[in-house]
Amino acid sequence: MTLKKKLILIITAVAILPMIFIGTLGYYSAKMALQDLRMEELKSITDLKTKKIEDFFMDQKNHIKIAQLRPNIKKYASLLTQFPGDISGPTYETIRDELDRALKMYPSVYDYVNVLLANQEGKIVYVLNRFSDFEDIDRTLPALWQDAFKSGQKRVSLSDVFRSRRRSGQFSVYLTAPVHNYDGRFVGVIVLEIDMAPIFKLVQDSTGMGETGETLIARKEGDAALFLNPLRHDPDAALKRKAVFGQSRAIPIQEALKGKAGHGIFLDYRGKNVIAVWQYMPLLDWGIVAKIDVIEAFEPAAKLRDFVLILVIAVIILSILLAHIVAKSISEPIQMLQKGSEEIGRGNLDHKIGTDAKDEIGRLGRAFDKMAEKLKTVTASRDELNQEINERKKVEKELLFTRFCIDHANDMLYWIDPEGKIVDVNDTTCMKLGFSKEEFVSMGVEDVDPSTPLQAYDQIWRDLKKCGTMKVESVHQTKNGKAIPVEITFNHITFDGKEYNCAFARDITDRKKAEEELQKSMSKLDERVKELNCLFEISRFIEKRELTLDDLLQGIADLIPPAWQYPDITCAKIELSGKELQTHNYEETIWQQVSDVIVHGVPSGKIIVAYLEEKPERDEGPFLNEERALLDAIAERVGRIIERKWAQDALRQSEEKFRELMENMHSGVAVYEAVAGGEDFEIKDFNYRAEKIENTNREKVIGCRVTDVFPGTKDLGFFDVIQRVWKTGKPEYFSGAFYQDHQIPPSWRENYVYKLSSGEIVAVYQDVTKEKLSQKALEESEKRFRDLVENSLTGISIVQQNKVVYQNQAQERLLGPLPRSYLLVDFEKIHSQDVETVKRLSQRIDKREIQTLETDFRFYPQGPNKGGKNLKWVYCRALWTEYRGKDAILVNMIDMTKAKELEHLLTIQDKMASLGRVAAGMAHEIRNPLSGINIYLNTLKKLHHKNGSEEKVKQILGQIQSASRKIESVIRRVMDFAKPGEPKLILLDMNRPVTEAINLSAVTMRKSGIVLEKSLSENLPSCKADPALIEEMVLNLLNNAAGAMKTMVVGKKIVVTSSVEGDGIVLTVSDSGPGIAPEIKDKIFDPYFTTKSDGTGIGLSISHRIVTDHGGSLTVSDSDLGGAEFRIEIPIKKQERSDDIFNLHC
Secondary structure: OOHHHHHHHHHHHHHHHHHHHHHHHHHHHHHHHHHHHHHHHHHHHHHHHHHHHHHHHHHHHHHHHHHHOOHHHHHHHHHHHOOOOOOOOHHHHHHHHHHHHHHOHHHHHHOEEEEEEEOOOOEEEEEOOOOOOOOOOOOEOOHHHHHHHHHHOOOOEEOOOEEOOOOOOOEEEEEEEEEEOOOOOEEEEEEEEEEOHHHHHHHHOOOOOOOOOEEEEEEEEOOEEEEOOOOOOOOOOOOOOEEEOOOOEOHHHHHHHOOOOEEEEEEOOOOOEEEEEEEEEOOOOEEEEEEEEHHHHOHHHHHHHHHHHHHHHHHHHHHHHHHHHHHHHHHHHHHHHHHHHHHHHOOOOOOOOOOOOOOHHHHHHHHHHHHHHHHHHOOOOHHHHHHHHHHHHHHHHHHHHHHHHHHOOOOEEEEEOOOOEEEEEOHHHHHHHOOOHHHHOOOEHHHHOOOOOHHHHHHHHHHHHHHOEEEEEEEEEOOOOOEEEEEEEEEEEEEOOEEEEEEEEEEOHHHHHHHHHHHHHHHHHHHHHHHHHHHHHHHHHHOOOOOOHHHHHHHHHHHOHHHOOOHHHEEEEEEEOOEEEEOOOOOOOOOEEEEEEEEOOEEEEEEEEEEOOOOOOOOEOOEOHHHHHHHHHHHHHHHHHHHHHHHHHHHHHHHHHHHHHHHHOOOEEEEEEEEHHHOEEEEEEEOHHHHHHHOOOHHHHOOOEHHHHOOOHHHHOHHHHHHHHHHHOOOEEEEEEEEOOOOOOOEEEEEEEEEOOOOOEEEEEEEOHHHHHHHHHHHHHHHHHHHHHHOOOOEEEEEEOOEEEEEOHHHHHHHOOOOOOOOOOOOOOEOOOOHHHHHHHHHHHHOOOOOEEEEEEEEOOOOHHHOHHHOEEEEEEEEEEEEOOEEEEEEEEEEOHHHHHHHHHHHHHHHHHHHHHHHHHHHHHHHHHHHHHHHHHHHHHHHHHHHOOHHHHHHHHHHHHHHHHHHHHHHHHHHHHHOOOOOOOEEEOOHHHHHHHHHHHHHHHHHOOOEEEEEEOOOOOOEEEOHHHHHHHHHHHHHHHHHHOOOOOOOOEEEEEEEEEOOEEEEEEEEOOOOOOHHHOOOOOOOOOOOOOOOOOOHHHHHHHHHHHOOOEEEEEEOOOOOEEEEEEEEOOOOOOOHHHHHHHO
8 A cells, every 4th residue: 555545544534533433422412411301391291281180180079079068969869869750750850950950050160061860779860961851861870980880889989081972072081979868878979071171182282392292191991001082193092092011112101000100212102212201190090191202302413413424524525635635745755755765776866856845845855865965975884874864764754754643633733932923733723724834823823813812812821831731712713704612722831942832722613502502402491490380389379268369360460471581571461351460560562472361161351471672583473382382371270260269259158148048048057066075065056947946045045055955855866966977077867856845845857967167066957747747647648549549440540741640550451551642552552443533532621622531442452453352342531630730631441341242242142042033933934845845856756767758857856956955055054053053072183174174175276266375283282173163164264265365366375374372273364365454353253244245244153153162262363465364273172161152052
C-alpha cells in the first residue's frame, strides 16, 4: 500500500470515528431522556384519570346510600316487593305514582339513566323510566348483573359494564343497594342505571398524548382482559376486544389486572411497540393503561439520529477529499525526495529537488539540495554522509508524523502567545473556521472569539499561569460570520524558552441542540406540572364547605393564571347567571380562551382566560392545546361544584321546609335523648300533632323522662325499640302497637323510630285506632263475602274498561283463563246463530242504554273448529255496579249445557216415540196386503207351468217379488229405527268390520271416480262390538262422504283410519268434499235432517245411534283434506248404557 493511500485511510479514520462515537452517544442519551419524560407524562395522566374515575363512582355510591335510607323508598319498596295483586290494578298504580314523585329528581340531579326496584327473588317490580307500562315489570334481573344483585343484598355493589338494551350504542353499569323495611328486614334492592358516557369521555381524552397516544380500561373475564371503552384505533372494542393472559400483546393491561403498577416498552393490542404506564384500580377491580407509540415518542431522537447520520456521511466525503489533498501534498514532495535520493544514490550529484514549498517538506527539499551541493563540494567519508542522511530522515519522519496528527485531530488547536496573538493552528481549525494558516498567524484571539477581547484574555493568561490548565465554553466565529459553540481547554506550556497557550477547541453544536431540546421538554413538563397543581389546588379549595359559591368561584378564578404559560400577563373571569368573578388584573383583550360551564346538562356560564399582551402563535392562537384541555377540565369541575352547591342549598331549604312540615304534619313527632347510659330517655321535642294524640301540652313533657310520662311503653315493647335504635343506629318500624296507661285511653299506634347523627332518637307515629277498628270490620265483612263468592256454583266476574279484573273459580272453570274482554274474545267463540244477539245486548249495556242484561247463548271454549262436543250453553246476567271506586259490570253465568242436552234428548225421544207409533201402524197396514200378494204370487208360480206362457208370467212374477222385497226392506228399516234392538256384542278386531265396509264400497267408489284409502293401525286391542252394526255405520259414513262429492269432477278422495288413543279405539272417515257449514254441525245427527234433495235424513242419525249404543261418541269437524271428518270413539272396555238412553231407545 502506498504512502498516499495510508495517509487517506488514517486521516479519514481520525476524522470519522470520534464523530460516530459522539453522535451515537448523543442519540442514545436523548432517547433515554425522552423515554423518561414520556413515562412521567403518561404516569401523571394515569394518576389523574384514575382519581377522577374513582371519585365519580364514590359519588354514585354515596347517592345510592342516601336513597336506600329514604323513608318513602323503604315504605313503598316494602309494599311493592311483597305486592301480590295485579300489576295493572289501581293499588299498584297508586304505589307506582308515589314512587315516581319520590324518585323523579334522581335522573336529573345525579345523571342516572334509570331507577329500578327488585324483590328478594330478583324480579323487577318497579321501573322509573319506562317505555311501556309493563315492559320490564315482573322480569327477572338479567344474568349479566345477578352477581351484583346478590352482593347488593348485603352492601352497595357495582355491576359489570354492559350494553344498554334501550339506548343503542350506549353502555351502562348498575349500582345496587339493599332496601330494608322499618323492622330492618331485607325486602328488596334499589338499582340505579349509570351512563358510562362521562367515563368513556374522560378515558378517551387524548390531550397531551400526541397522534397515537390513548388510555384504556379493562376488567378481568376468565383468563383474559376485556376492554371496557372504545379505543382510539378500534372504536368498536368496548366489551368485544380481549387480551388473553400470557400472550405477548397487551402485557400492560394484563399486569394492571394482576394488581400491579409499572411502566415499560411492550407490544400493544395492535402488535405495535408502545411506551406504557399502567396501574390497578382496586375500587372497581379494573386496570388502566396510558400508552403512546414508540415511533412518535422517540421522533425527536430519530430526527437527531438522521441528522447525525447525514453529518457523518458529509464528514466522510469531506474527510476523504481532504485526506486525498493532504496526502497528495505530503506524498508528492516525498516522492520527489525519494527520486532525488535514488539519483544521488546512483551518483548523480547534480540532481536538484527544486521545491518552493514553505512548509517543513519544502525546507527539507531545499536542505536536500544543499546536501547534494555539499556532497558534491565536500569530500567527506561515505560513512559520515550516510549517517547524516539517516539522522535527517528520522527527524523528518518524526516531524511529519507529529504534524500530521496535530493537523488531523478532531478538535481545533491554537498556539497563542501571551499577548493573545495566534502563532499556529492545525488543519482542522482552518477547515472549521474557513481561514488559512497564513490568515490565522496575522489574527488575534478577539478575531476568532469576539466575546474575549484582549483585556479579558490578559486575565485568562494570568489565571492560566496559576492553574496550568482551564476549561471554558465560548463561541467562535467563522470567516463567513457563522457562530460555532465550542468547549475550550487552555493549557500553559513552555517550549524553547517561550511561553504559549495551547488551546484545544471542541465543536459542541450537536450537544447544545440536544440540550435545547431537553430544555424544551422540561419546559413542557413544567407546564403540565403547573396544570396539575392548578387542578389539585382547585380540588383542595372546593373542600372548604364554609365558603359561599361566589367565594369558591372567585378563588378558582385566582388559581387559573399561574397554570398558563405567561402567568404575569394572564387574567381570568368566571361568568355565571349574570355574575362576574374575575382576577384583579382582568381586561377584555383579543387573545382569549373560552369554555362553557355546563350545569345539569345546560350551558349556564363560561370561563374566560386572556393574555394582556400579544404572544407568538401556538396551537390555539397564543394558547396551547394542553391549556385548552385544562380550561375545559376546570369548566367541568366548576359545573360540578355549582351542581353540588345548588344541591346543598336545596337541601338546606328542604330542611327548613321539613321543620315547618314537622310542626304541621298529621303524624306525631317526638325527639328523645338518652340518659343514664341509655337506661332511660328524656323528651327533647314534641310537635303539635303529638300533643293532640297524647292529649297533653309539650311544656309538660319536654325535659321529662319517657317512663315517667308514658309508663306503658315498657309493657308495649316500644321502650325496647328505642333502646335498640339508640345502640345500633338502625331505624325500626313498630306497627300495630296497642297502648294504654292510667291517663291515656286504649289506642293503636304505628311508630317509625330512627337515630339522628347527633345521637338523638326520633319517633314518628300516628294514632290508627279508628283505622284498625274499621279495617278489622272490613276484613270480617270481606271474608264473608269472598267465601260466599268463591264457593258459589254460579260464575261471577267483574269487568272494568273491557278488562276482567276478577272472576271466581266457577267462572274460571266455565271460561278458562282470563279473557281479553267481557265480550268473550271479540265474540269469535260464540255460536254463529247467537253472535248478533250477544253483540247487540253487549253494546246496549256498554252504552248504558240498559242497566241489566239477561240472555242465554252457545259458545265454544276451545274454538269453533273443535266440533260440537266442545259446545256449551250458558245463561248470562250482567248489570252495572261500582268496584273499588270505579264503574264496573258485574257478570253472572250459569252452565246450562247439561240441561240443554237433556232437553234435546227429550225432544228426540218424543220424535222417536211418535215415529215408532206411526211406523207400527204402517207396518200393520202394509203387512196384511203384502201377505195376500205373497199368497197370490205363490199360486201364480204354480199355475204358470200349466198355461204355457212361461216367460211372460215369470217376468210379471219377478217384478211383483222385487217390489215386495223393497216394501219389506223399507218397513224393516223404519221398524229398526223406531224400535232398535240390543247390539250383539262380541270380542273382535275393529279393523275387520271396517275393512268389510271398505271392500263393499270399493267398486262403487271406483266407478264414481273416488280414491278410497285406508290407514289402519296394526295390532289393535280387541274390544266388544257388534260387527254388523259397525259395518253398517262405516258404510253409512262412506256413502254420506261419496254423496257430498257427487258434483265434484276431480280431487275426490276418502281416507279411513284407525288408532288407539287412551282407553279407546278411534276411527276417522275424512273426505275432500265441500265440508259442513258451522251453523248445521250440531243438527246433522238429528232424525230427518238432510241437505240433499234425495236424502232421507236417517243414515247419519242411525250411525250416531249405533256409536252411542256402544258407549262411544260420534263428532264432526273440518278435515285436513278440505272437507269433513267424522270421528268415532269407542271404549275398549264395555260401557253399559245409561238407563236414560236405554229407555229412550226402547
